Amino acid sequence: MDKFLNLKRKSPSTDDIHLDDMPHDPGERKRIHEYDHNQIDEVRRKYLTRGPCQLRGHSFKQRVISGALRRFNPSWFDQYGDWLEYSVKKEKAYCFFCYLFSNEKKSGSVGFVTEGFDSWNKSDRLAGHVGAVNSFHNIAKKKCEDLMRQVDAARYLLKQGLPFRAHDETVDSSSKGNFLELVKYTAAQNEDVSKVVLKNAPGNNQMVSHPIQKxxxxxxxxxxxxxxxxxxxxxxxxxxxxxxxxxxxxxxxxxxxxxxxxxxxxxxxxxxxxxxxxxxxxxxxxxxxxxxxxxxxxxxxxxxxxxxxxxxxxxxxxxxxxxxxxxxxxxxxxxxFAHQLQLVVVAVAKKHFEVRDFFDKISLLVNVVAASCKRKDKMREIQRDIIEKGISNGEIKTGKGLNQESSLPRPGITRWGYQYKTLLRLIEMFSSVDEMLMYVEDEGADLTQRSQANGLLKYIHTFDSFCKKHDTGILNMEDDFIDPRKPRKKTNITNLHHYQFNFFYTVLDMELQEFNGRFNEVNSELLVCTSALSPTGSFREFDKEKLLRLAKFYPEDFSVMECISLKQQLDIYIDNVRRDERFTDLKHLGDLSRLMVETKKNLSQPLVYRLLKLSLTLPVAxxxxxxxxxxxxxxxxxxxxxxxxxxxxxxxxxxxxxxxxxxxxxxxxxxxxxxxxxxxx
CATH class of the missing domain: 3.30.420.40 (ATPase, nucleotide binding domain)
Structure with a gap:
């Protein structure tokens, strides 16, 4: 019937080839050009996925060459690991890249593709086979890399955190999404890639669908x-x-x-x-x-x-x-710990009346100065004029990264770091803020804004750090303190005593109370015992009893007998590290752990190193x-x-x-x- 209908028989499909059953030994493979033309790229990809045939644990056969026993050197796999392969059947070496892209007319070095290489006494031929940049071997290697490029599109998008898809990925769309556009761009830059992707790939096997991307x-x-x-x-x-x-x-x-x-x-x-x-x-x-x-x-x-x-x-x-x-x-x-510290400082700042009043005024100052886009622009102009004047007078240095445009950030409610950043920026921009408040005092939209600016001006002019610069009176800490609520009544204390005892010491006591309330006994004991491992100051914090107590917190890691052995190892350990000059300048437990591994002390004192690892495993932030x-x-x-x-x-x-x-x-x-x-x- 085929004779009369003149039907062409279909070439065997990819499934008929049984890609998983293709021989791995290079001596048993058939030539790459003997496969069907439409399936060669599939065969190449399969072999590239497998990699070259390298039998690293094989006992290579010896034979006499030039009067001496010679054999394949396994170290060549490390030196030429991306292309060198060995055939057990023929006891010869082959080139993986040249095999994949050889053809009937051009096959690179015949000795590494068809006949095989077995001149074990002439190892220089391995390097000679690679050749120059434009050699057949290097061209074949580049073609192998090109076949694997479709995955690079996904790699790039993942690394940059970019979206894969677009709203419209039809043929007529001008933007088909980052993944398809990257594959298209890669194909346009490389002729070998363009032959096997997108429209040149089988219609139902383009490997670019959404499930494939996922x-x-x-x-x-x-x-x-x-x-x-x-x-x-x-x-x-x-x-x-x-x-x-x-x-x-x-x-x-x-x-x-x-x-x-x-x-x-x-x-x-x-x-x-x-x-x-x-x-x-x-x-x-x-x-x-x-x-x-x-x-x-x-x-x-x-x-x-x-x-x-x-x-x-x-x-x-x-x-x-x-x-x-x-x-x-x-x-x-x-x-x-970072969150604990934030909560403690913020809580204390809210509890102390004067401290809370200070930060309330800072928040009000930010609102007044940067309440609108117009005021922000005005603030930038003032800051720019001050910087230009300072540069012309030689008071401000110039250079790369200096004198950048800055603004006054809003202080965070629950993050002390944001409030601290606001204070630093206020110190840096104090002159600009001062001038901006005077502008609002004169040009404010209503009486409320002008009165707020006036009150803030009086308040910030009491800051000692700026008194000299702005020719205002400086508070003498030895003078008698005057209570603003009762200015006529004598307090019989100096300004130094008032700010030191009523502010500084009070805030410290409140912080200690907050810390004690946020750490339980177990956590406190763990931290105290862990500090005995600190390498600072030639291990001056070392305390064997604390470390033995620390080991008892981990009964699954230290048995009773190991605790007894740990006591002996600690004596040997502290004597060794104090005598070893390499351990003199360490500052952190992480440095100690790394150096113990480098010096092999983790093998001689394994129980001490285990205790150190457990201490480092505890999360602190x-x-x-x-x-x-x-x-x-x-x-x-x-x-x-x-x-x-x-x-x-x-x-x-x-x-x-x-x-x-x-x-x-x-x-x-x-x-x-x-x-x-x-x-x-």
Whole structure:
């Protein structure tokens, strides 16, 4: 029937070739040009995903060459690891790149493609095979790299936190989204890439659909987290958790692991965002359990918990802290030190009447000076005139980065850092603020604004730090203090006594009371015992009894016999480090841990090093988790608010250094293993 209908038989499909069954040994492969023309790129991608055939544990056969026994040197795999491969069947070496892009007319070096190389006494031919920049080998290598370029589009967008898609990705659209436009641009720059992507790829196998993009992104994330898990090396770690709402008002929980790696370096690694339906402790605990189970991590390895001060996190009975502590008593909770300090200083500033009055006036000053765009522009003009005058008089230096345009930031209500920044900027711009208040006093829109400016002018002119500059009276600290509420009554105290005892000492006492109320006995004891490991001042804080008490906090890490051995190791340890000059200038526990690994003291005093690791694992701040939410806000915006929860977690790449080390080949291998594909990426 075919004879009469003159039908052309179809070439065998990719599935008929059985890509997974293609021989790995280069001596058993058929020539690349013998495959069907439409399937050569699929075969090349499959081999590139596998990589060159390198049998590093193989016992290579010896033979006599020039009167001596010679064999293949396994170290050549390290020297030429990207292209050199070995055939067990033929006992010869081949070039991986030249094989993939050889043809009937041009095959590069015949000895490394068809016949094979076995002159083991002439190793210089390996370097000679690579040749110059335009050699057949280097051209073939570049073509291999070009075939893997489609993944680079996803890599670039992930690294920069850019959106993948556009509203309209049809053929007639002028902007089809960043992913498609990047693939299109890459194809336009490289002829080999353009032959196998977009319109030149099979219509139902272009590998650019939305699900394909999500799969590629997820592969990058999984490779990054696998690298983090390998860094942890099944050792103890701490959990840093925080939750925040995204722009779609969905609660997202960020999780960070804190641990000490095999080099003694303290690492804090972001591992993902998890959407939780509510912020109760049970929901948060369930999300953490699912993440740990996914990567085969145990809650028994947790040695610290770091959260903010929310009740659902730090609750002693029903909070997340309590739920984890029930399963692991060694997972000690430490409230973020930075957050604690913020709360203490802000609370004291509100309790002390004079201090609170001072910051209220600062807030009023910012409102008066920068109440409208017109006043902000006027403020900039005044500041510019003052700077120009100072430069012309030689009072202000010029240079790169100096004398930049600045403004008076609004002080934060709950963040002492914002209030401190406002005070620093007020000192820097005092002359401009003073002149601006005089302008508002004269040109204010109503009587209220003018009276506020007048009162603020009188108030700021009492600041001692500016009295000399503005020719105002300076307060003599030895004079008698005059109470402004009762100016005629003698107080019988000096100004120094009033400000020192009624202000400075009072505020210090209030801060100490706040700190004592925010740290429980266990946390205080942990911190006191940990300080005995400090290397500052030639280990002057070293206290063996405190360190032995610290070990008792971790019964799962130190048995009774190990505690006895630890006592002996501590004596040897302190004697060694005080005698060793390399340990004299250390300032932090992290430096001590790193140097112990470098000097192999972690092997000679393993129990001391274990105690040091446990101390470093305790979380002291949750700044890393806060940075995760900053990354989330870059990825998910008001104009990009429909992004899914899993895709959002995959796109929030905080660990960019690990991300850059992920090879395209490993991503492609994972991508191919996710599901059955018609073609290979």
């Amino acid at each position: 799969d590629i992104v997820n592969c990058f994330l999984e490779e990054v987290i696998n690298s983090i898990v390998q860094e942890m090396d099944n050792d103890v770690f701490a959990l840093l958790v925080d939750e925040s709402a995204d722009c779609s008002m969905k609660e997202q929980m960020a999780i960070v692991f804190r641990f000490v790696d095999k080099h003694g370096m303290v690492k804090e690694r972001f591992v993902g965002l998890i959407h939780v339906k509510d912020t109760c402790s049970l929901s948060l605990k369930s999300g953490i359990d699912s993440l740990l189970a996914k990567y085969s991590l145990s809650l028994k390895k947790v040695r610290g918990q770091g959260y903010n001060g929310a009740g659902n996190m730090r609750g002693e009975f029903n909070g997340l802290r309590a739920l984890i502590s029930k399963e692991n008593s060694s997972a000690y909770y430490v409230h973020c 949750t700044a890393t988790v806060e940075r995760c939410f900053s990354g989330m806000k870059i990825v998910k915006t008001v104009l990009r608010n429909r992004i899914g929860d899993q895709f959002l977690s995959d796109c929030c790449f905080i660990e960019k250094k690990i991300f850059e080390d992920v090879a395209n080949e490993t991503v492609i291998k994972r991508f191919q293993a996710m599901s059955e594909r018609r073609v290979h990426l």
